[in-house]
Amino acid sequence: MTSVFDHPWLGGLFSDAQGSAIWSPEQQISHLLTFEAAYSRALGIAGKVPSDMAEQAALVIETFEPNLTDLKAGTLQDGLPIPNLVAQIRNAAGKNAAAVHHGATSQDVIDTALVLTLRELTILLDQRLVELTAAMVDLTERFGDRSLMGRTRMQAALPITVSDRIATWMLPLDDHRVRLAQLRPRIERLQLGGPVGNRASMDDLGQVIADDMAARLGLGNPPRAWHATRDNVVEYAGLLSLVTGTLGKMGQDVCLMTQQGIDEITMKGGGSSSAMPHKQNPIMAELLVTLAKFNATQISGMHQALIHEQERSGAAWVLEWMLLPQMAAATARSLAVANKLCVAITNMGNCK
Amino acid sequence: MTSVFDHPWLGGLFSDAQGSAIWSPEQQISHLLTFEAAYSRALGIAGKVPSDMAEQAALVIETFEPNLTDLKAGTLQDGLPIPNLVAQIRNAAGKNAAAVHHGATSQDVIDTALVLTLRELTILLDQRLVELTAAMVDLTERFGDRSLMGRTRMQAALPITVSDRIATWMLPLDDHRVRLAQLRPRIERLQLGGPVGNRASMDDLGQVIADDMAARLGLGNPPRAWHATRDNVVEYAGLLSLVTGTLGKMGQDVCLMTQQGIDEITMKGGGSSSAMPHKQNPIMAELLVTLAKFNATQISGMHQALIHEQERSGAAWVLEWMLLPQMAAATARSLAVANKLCVAITNMGNCK
């Protein structure tokens, strides 16, 4: 178990049920099949295969349950799961196999499935940004008028109010929502290009197929594949890290406020120590700092992965697979933790 | 000379005249003074000082030439140049010194000056994105119909056209322009908060002063300082790295196309070798790859710097100073190099 997010006991600290559900194997399979079913139906609409055959294939796909052992072996063999998945589906589709995947490429499937995942994630993040804002408004209502020493460069400067401090946590949240809204049209795009990205494998029907699929999936329809232009995915990752960075700043502030001698905040439910029962560790606040630094680390690799070679890169694309799901998990967890932290706060301002 | 951008001979490869001008010491001083002059006048408008005194102070500021030796010593002493700069200005302003900087804080000056710098940079980048698109359109017109082997995972896949390949370089450029336009209102914001960010140092006149300054400087006017919420600056840095990443992909493709045995591109003006006069090295294409990886490295530090403590952080803020100007220089240079590379291309497609 190399990942804290899925770890049998560390997962208690790091995992988030809703975030995990979005990236679960079941949901990933579901999105892969959503692509394949839509593609089969679009082949029927475009007249590449008879519409009956297309519909029959799509129905098989929609309820298909892949053999995961085979899928794992196929992924080792081919470097990605789609060739094996398609073989499994075609076998199940029997006489309708010709309506399955022909003309598409593995990256079309995986990237469109990613987009469907990110669409769900966007909804979750936006909702949590709203909830967190509400939690901070509530905090402000409870403690905003209390006095607090303003601190700059770690030094006491001049008195402020608790609402001033909370404002620096809260104000970026609205901008994050604006950013999410602005990048949705750039990320919620059908990926459909065929083997070399130009839809030539679909003869002259690429546009018809793409139009039908995009409408069916509720996605934007760019003129060609974005197999090798990953600025939209990397921009999305950047937003994830902006969010965790904002919350990391909040976490750092809370850690500083909890210090004995500073005593500007009290919380219920802090962590206990194996050696010092008197201590209450600010676990949630520290975790916000950690998750921010984690995403700030990963974002570099995402930008490195912008350099795709030619029509499609294996090396750069696979690097995304290693980084982006973790960034998403960290962000979902960070938002949940920040909200929980706001609720746990029992006093702010001079607490001595 | 630790920086390649300012290096006596390596600067030949890395520096860009227009990009350097934007970040020159002269221009930086000019922006710092622009803030101070606008602030003095706003103090007059708000009635904090007599309007005559304000105007006299502003006139002194506008033509002020700071003693750089003192400024350097002051920066060592105080960790930033503003206390010394303000002392120099007040000395020059004589009896009008009361209209200089009172109520503002160093970060107000430096960040607003940064915003003025970034506004100039945005204009340069946008213009270069337009020019680069035009250069790629021209390339497409010259060679777009030529056949090219489409390559995926470094392997020959299926034939495409040169225009297909160029499309993967060109399509993100429009999105980058959209991103620039969308983030302008988030970054082109007056920084004005006073020592602890809440404008309390300006009594009840903070809003009046800020309104006047924002109008005067053509900047947005947020309700309070963004001293410790750096998501706008980091978002801007992210865009810089998205641009260099797009161009790094182009550079990597060109490097691969130049290989003997592949022979898909020819250029004039390649670099020569000290040992092999027969070689023509794809210097410009390699540089695009290097600059992309450079920015992909720096962006991580920018995200780490989101974690500002309390009202203002010295440590995190100063990290921005170390990273962002270099990212800007790399991006300006990358766009110039990409354009130069397009013009240098003498053949694309099968060139044997």
Place this chain on the structure above:
Amino acid sequence: MTSVFDHPWLGGLFSDAQGSAIWSPEQQISHLLTFEAAYSRALGIAGKVPSDMAEQAALVIETFEPNLTDLKAGTLQDGLPIPNLVAQIRNAAGKNAAAVHHGATSQDVIDTALVLTLRELTILLDQRLVELTAAMVDLTERFGDRSLMGRTRMQAALPITVSDRIATWMLPLDDHRVRLAQLRPRIERLQLGGPVGNRASMDDLGQVIADDMAARLGLGNPPRAWHATRDNVVEYAGLLSLVTGTLGKMGQDVCLMTQQGIDEITMKGGGSSSAMPHKQNPIMAELLVTLAKFNATQISGMHQALIHEQERSGAAWVLEWMLLPQMAAATARSLAVANKLCVAITNMGNCK
């Protein structure tokens, strides 16, 4: 499933059986218990508790099987698993509970367990470096005399031999083994400090306890805890990334050699494409590049985590947990893949 290393199907590509075994939950529990048992016995040796009681406690610990559900809940509560684990153990130890953990701190346990893990990893890595060297020697014997075009800056330069190329893959391996040997005394160190790192919680017996534990566990015995000085852990991570970087260079070379038009290498067992049955993708070579870039990304976060606050930092320490196991998994996998790749090569040199 956020991690490719543990993923139901992507794990086929990324996971390594031996590497995973070292970091398995079972093995991690085993190492945690190894610490606790050794600590109990050392308490007996030092006379802090009767030696019978110490031995009885140690025997309970050695066969203890923690309730993982409770451990997960405890980790959420406390931010780390040890308080709950110790409570579970003490409950099982009954009247001997006083010989369990008293005077130690959570980080003593977790870090010493980490050191035991890294000792196993070091042995695995060293063995694989030896095996890989042998595989490269074998490659050299098979193809070393063949001619190859030497290429610099992606350009044909002058002819070399296959052995010249392989030498650049092989030569760093010996240095990596030297590095491993040199850092073993710095990383294979007992962590024992008690709550604030100075062993004061063990009265005057800290040295006796530490001496006994270090001898028992075969670890070095520094004068005090290294809770907050993580240079040894980060240095270890650096070596992991040096190894994957070396192999990434090999992978990149192989990818370039496989290009049609270059045709300098052939392999058996390449990956197939869902769209192009004629293609043989260099999956293993690409994976080496990806894993190198992955570790090169993570290493930054490890260095950021050097900044521990005061006697022990939660935020920085937990960041290590998120990064280091993945770096280890990537490195173990990279070495296995490189070896497999060497074996799969069926021809090198001019292969047309």
Place this chain on the structure above:
Amino acid sequence: MTSVFDHPWLGGLFSDAQGSAIWSPEQQISHLLTFEAAYSRALGIAGKVPSDMAEQAALVIETFEPNLTDLKAGTLQDGLPIPNLVAQIRNAAGKNAAAVHHGATSQDVIDTALVLTLRELTILLDQRLVELTAAMVDLTERFGDRSLMGRTRMQAALPITVSDRIATWMLPLDDHRVRLAQLRPRIERLQLGGPVGNRASMDDLGQVIADDMAARLGLGNPPRAWHATRDNVVEYAGLLSLVTGTLGKMGQDVCLMTQQGIDEITMKGGGSSSAMPHKQNPIMAELLVTLAKFNATQISGMHQALIHEQERSGAAWVLEWMLLPQMAAATARSLAVANKLCVAITNMGNCK
């Protein structure tokens, strides 16, 4: 001026005279010429050219002052300065031009010059590590017995002494010296390979030439070039970041100790504020944190640059040029600042 290290006023905060001298243009030219002179003499020793001619050429080289304007133009043209530098030298050498550079390649010159630079840097760093240890021993003597609240996870834990806290700053310094000593033989290696790294360009005399040069320059003599195997350079960069990380931990601790309410340290010479004359900002301590995060950022790019293609990579190598000198500057500055900070401390322990 994109770099803080060379900046007209920010340089006051960031630059270090001794560190800058090592990387000055004059010193860099000197090292390039040292290589070329040694190479000429070695050509004479090996009998490739008459020994008189070799000596005459070497004498010309040793006092040569290149035209920097031409060198900059040549660097733009060729992507590196050596072709132009060699042309300038040959022109000056006149009839002895045949004894200049023939058989060597640009990277031989630049990398050997880098090694000579790093040797000087190593000596500086080692000396500063010794001095800093002494400064910390002195601090311990002055304040070590004072009581201090031990803090873990930002919370008051149990009392320690000032010497306990200082020990966490000091103990890694010795290990850093050991690391420096251990890596010296790996980095202080002659780079000599000729155009494709195998010394074939020197006929059968490569070994003789290399032996003579290595002895003359006091460098190790590896069996072939390490043009494309950069683990030694990246390992060196890793050590730089370990050092700044150690000092960043000290800086963070000092920042935390200065907080009003904590009051555990006092210093003379803190920075002043433009808005709050009563404040004393811990500029030096913050700078240590910043420099640590800076190097932790850069180290990622150095590891990315391990992936050199084939015999020599332009793109990866040039990335080193952009990163390593800055890391060196940050490290030299960090050690100087840490020393200065120790001297500036006027009280530690409970300072209220």
